[in-house]
Amino acid sequence: MQQALDAAILGVRGANPLVGAMLVSEAGDVLSIGHHRGAGTHHAERDALERFRRDHPGGSDLSTATLYSTLEPCRHQGRQPACTELIIDAGVGRVVHGASDPSSNGGGAEVLRRAGIDVVSGVLAQQCQALNHRWVTAARQSRPFVTAHLAQTMDGRIAAEDGTSQWITSKAARDHTHQVRSRADAILVGTNTVAVDDPRLTARTPSGELSLRQPLRVVMGMTPARPGLQLTQGLPEGDGWVQLRTRDPLTALQELAQTTHGGYPVKHVLVEGGQSVLSAFFAADLVDEVFAYQAPLLLGTGRGSVGDIGVRTLSEAPRFALDPAEGGPVQIMDSDVCVHLQPKGDTCSPES
Amino acid sequence: MQQALDAAILGVRGANPLVGAMLVSEAGDVLSIGHHRGAGTHHAERDALERFRRDHPGGSDLSTATLYSTLEPCRHQGRQPACTELIIDAGVGRVVHGASDPSSNGGGAEVLRRAGIDVVSGVLAQQCQALNHRWVTAARQSRPFVTAHLAQTMDGRIAAEDGTSQWITSKAARDHTHQVRSRADAILVGTNTVAVDDPRLTARTPSGELSLRQPLRVVMGMTPARPGLQLTQGLPEGDGWVQLRTRDPLTALQELAQTTHGGYPVKHVLVEGGQSVLSAFFAADLVDEVFAYQAPLLLGTGRGSVGDIGVRTLSEAPRFALDPAEGGPVQIMDSDVCVHLQPKGDTCSPES
Numbered sequence: 048m049q050q051a052l053d054a055a056i057l058g059v060r061g062a063n064p065l066v067g068a069m070l071v072s073e074a075g076d077v078l079s080i081g082h083h084r085g086a087g088t089h090h091a092e093r094d095a096l097e098r099f100r101r102d103h104p105g106g107s108d109l110s111t112a113t114l115y116s117t118l119e120p121c122r123h124q125g126r127q128p129a130c131t132e133l134i135i136d137a138g139v140g141r142v143v144h145g146a147s148d149p150s151s152n153g154g155g156a157e158v159l160r161r162a163g164i165d166v167v168s169g170v171l172a173q174q175c176q177a178l179n180h181r182w183v184t185a186a187r188q189s190r191p192f193v194t195a196h197l198a199q200t201m202d203g204r205i206a207a208e209d210g211t212s213q214w215i216t217s218k219a220a221r222d223h224t225h226q227v228r229s230r231a232d233a234i235l236v237g238t239n240t241v242a243v244d245d246p247r248l249t250a251r252t253p254s255g256e257l258s259l260r261q262p263l264r265v266v267m268g269m270t271p272a273r274p275g276l277q278l279t280q281g282l283p284e285g286d287g288w289v290q291l292r293t294r295d296p297l298t299a300l301q302e303l304a305q306t307t308h309g310g311y312p313v314k315h316v317l318v319e320g321g322q323s324v325l326s327a328f329f330a331a332d333l334v335d336e337v338f339a340y341q342a343p344l345l346l347g348t349g350r351g352s353v354g355d356i357g358v359r360t361l362s363e364a365p366r367f368a369l370d371p372a373e374g375g376p377v378q379i380m381d382s383d384v385c386v387h388l389q390p391k392g393d394t395c396s397p398e399s
Numbered sequence: 400m401q402q403a404l405d406a407a408i409l410g411v412r413g414a415n416p417l418v419g420a421m422l423v424s425e426a427g428d429v430l431s432i433g434h435h436r437g438a439g440t441h442h443a444e445r446d447a448l449e450r451f452r453r454d455h456p457g458g459s460d461l462s463t464a465t466l467y468s469t470l471e472p473c474r475h476q477g478r479q480p481a482c483t484e485l486i487i488d489a490g491v492g493r494v495v496h497g498a499s500d501p502s503s504n505g506g507g508a509e510v511l512r513r514a515g516i517d518v519v520s521g522v523l524a525q526q527c528q529a530l531n532h533r534w535v536t537a538a539r540q541s542r543p544f545v546t547a548h549l550a551q552t553m554d555g556r557i558a559a560e561d562g563t564s565q566w567i568t569s570k571a572a573r574d575h576t577h578q579v580r581s582r583a584d585a586i587l588v589g590t591n592t593v594a595v596d597d598p599r600l601t602a603r604t605p606s607g608e609l610s611l612r613q614p615l616r617v618v619m620g621m622t623p624a625r626p627g628l629q630l631t632q633g634l635p636e637g638d639g640w641v642q643l644r645t646r647d648p649l650t651a652l653q654e655l656a657q658t659t660h661g662g663y664p665v666k667h668v669l670v671e672g673g674q675s676v677l678s679a680f681f682a683a684d685l686v687d688e689v690f691a692y693q694a695p696l697l698l699g700t701g702r703g704s705v706g707d708i709g710v711r712t713l714s715e716a717p718r719f720a721l722d723p724a725e726g727g728p729v730q731i732m733d734s735d736v737c738v739h740l741q742p743k744g745d746t747c748s749p750e751s
Contacts (some may be wrong), residue, residue, distance in 0.1 A: 197553070197554075199554075199555070200555075200716065201549070201555070201689075201691055201705075201719070201738075201740070202549075202551075202555040202703060202704055202705040203551070203552075203553070203554040203555025203556070203703065203704075204555070206713075207710060207711065207712050207713045207715075207716065208710070208711050208712070209711055209712045211712045211713035211714070212713065213713075215713065326699060329697055329699070330699075337553075339553055341693070341738065343718065343719035343720060343721065343738070343740050343743075344716040344717060344718045344719065345681055345705055345708060345710070345716055345717050345719075346708075346710050346713070346716050347678060347681070347682075347705050347706055347707050347708035347709070347710050348706070348707050348708075348710065348711075349710075351554060351555065351703075352554055352555075353553075353554040353697055353699050354699055354700070355699050355700050356697060356698075356699035356700075357699070358559060358560070358697070358698050358699050358700065358701075359559065359560050359561055359700075360559050360560070360561045360563045361558075361559045361563035361564065361565075361567065361698070362563070363559075364552065364559065364696040364697055364698050365696060365697050366695065366696045367553070367695035367696065367697075368695060368734060369695065369731065369734060369736070376731065376736075377729050377731065377736055379721065379728065379729065382720060382721060384721070384728075384729055384736070384738050386553075386693065386695070386736050388553070388695050391695075
């Protein structure tokens with residue numbers, strides 16, 4: 048199960064939880080290892096089963112094999128087929144899973160048991176649960192998973208005194224943001240950011256072309272979005288973009304959870320700014336993941352990345368933990384350093 | 400020479416430049432590689448010669464060997480013997496060096512030539528010079544090398560609104576600061592920091608004991624240091640601590656350059672804060688190296704690590720580069736990330 052956890056952490060956070068899976072023979076040999084790579088890609092169990100088939104083209108009897116998975120296999124068909132069906136069809140004899148699935152996809156263990164498969168639940172359950180503790184929080188609050196984006200100077204500024212802000216971070220850091228945009232269901236910014244920066248909010252490749260997958264563009268706040276904004280692309284509200292007329296982040300998120308984009312519900316939101324919006328999300332403990340891009344320059348004055356979040360003394364400060372997912376907690380991007388964080392709490396890293 | 404550069408970067412910045420050296424046989428075999436590890440330790444040339452002797456206990460004729468060094472070998476005896484003497488005594492036939500030594504130690508190449516050694520100067524000179532571009536700047540300005548210490552939250556704060564600040568960073572980060580303190584000649588803080596925090600300004604080991612080497616404790620500013628401060632240790636001014644009665648950082652540094660501590664001149668100062676002092680040093684472009692410790696928590700309000708440095712628009716912002724010295728530009732210290740930076744300019748990394 049530890050090896051499945053190590054595989055899980057290679058994935059990316061967002062709409063779906065991190066999951067790792069491993070097929071082991073009766074003799075204890077590892078037959079294959081799989082992990083989930085984010086919404087729209089194979090689940091970990093399917094990844095492990097397909098890797099096994101690829102490496103054993105003659106086929107093989109799995110009736111004495113065990114499939115380990117950090118999360119209870121899903122029983123519902125979504126963008127991907129139900130893992131319970133795939134496991135039953137593959138003839139796997141035994142399934143050992145860590146965390147139970149608290150979402151509407153839960154109950155897979157029971158489905159497998161009814162199909163005659165030997166199922167062991169709760170192995171390394173604490174670590175397996177900790178791996179996705181904020182994904183579970185988001186699911187319980189019936190809201191999308193929230194990734195926050197801080198792109199700032201060494202002293203935490205997002206704009207100089209005169210408002211200039213393009214570009215603080217390097218191209219490699221901005222390319223990474225576009226990668227995150229392309230896998231999010233929605234990008235959310237405040238009305239002030241829209242008024243000042245008039246961003247396109249599209250996901251683009253490093254060469255500047257539109258990515259295949261484009262997130263819903265969301266403006267949050269009471270000030271009406273003026274006509275002709277780049278993010279509207281000349282289209283009426285509801286057609287690729289929406290405005291959420293609220294200052295309350297939980298209300299905004301729950302509205303988004305009821306919204307579909309490209310045929311699927313919005314389950315992952317990238318909150319890009321500005322200061323007021325980010326502060327509101329942090330103050331409400333509604334940030335599940337942070338990419339903090341730090342550019343090696345100093346402004347001294349100008350707008351900070353985060354404003355008043357209601358903290359008056361150090362012991363009240365919200366604390367985060369280095370997030371080992373997606374290739375580790377720290378990445379160097381040209382001259383910038385990107386720190387990947389998750390809210391502290393019941394966090395887990397494969398080493399712990 | 401590239402290998403000597405790669406070795407040089409393993410050292411630490413401070414009173415002395417980064418230097419790497421390599422002994423190569425007539426046939427082109429690498430006999431030994433050495434580098435300098437900071438003030439008070441062997442110079443790179445001596446390190447390479449001693450490693451060679453250790454690995455070749457029977458001794459060996461070096462008259463056909465070449466000693467590569469990224470910097471012109473020194474000709475003056477300081478805390479360490481003159482490298483020129485050691486090279487001549489070892490019977491090295493040929494010396495190839497990169498940068499010339501711009502300090503009062505310069506002229507070693509001529510000394511070696513007069514001793515009959517074949518000397519080639521200026522190989523990869525640009526990279527060798529870039530390696531220590533700020534050390535050269537400090538020497539030209541007749542001032543100590545300055546390391547700045549930023550210990551801050553993810554949003555660049557050093558204290559909460561109510562002034563609480565202990566501890567923002569993790570123990571591992573504070574231990575690293577004590578390591579840097581123990582190799583600096585002086586630690587400098589402002590009068591405000593002294594009044595608010597009453598720090599000891601001693602260098603301590605991870606277990607809390609005093610390190611063998613203790614830096615001069617320096618207070619900078621016009622407000623007289625009140626009696627009974629911890630940093631005075633009950634001793635009169637001049638006995639382990641001094642106050643520099645100026646707000647001008649260059650004046651302060653040039654005064655320090657005229658000060659001796661433990662029998663040696665102050666050549667390396669660690670500027671720890673607070674905000675006003677750090678801002679003054681950054682504004683005057685008098686910071687040669689930065690350790691930016693970033694703790695994964697948010698304050699939103701409270702004192703920033705850096706205040707007004709005279710920058711009004713983004714293009715005026717002082718820019719830094721990731722510093723590959725001392726084990727790389729990024730280190731994880733418990734839950735914190737320490738980013739090691741040097742002022743941008745004629746910087747060099749071994750990869751470039």
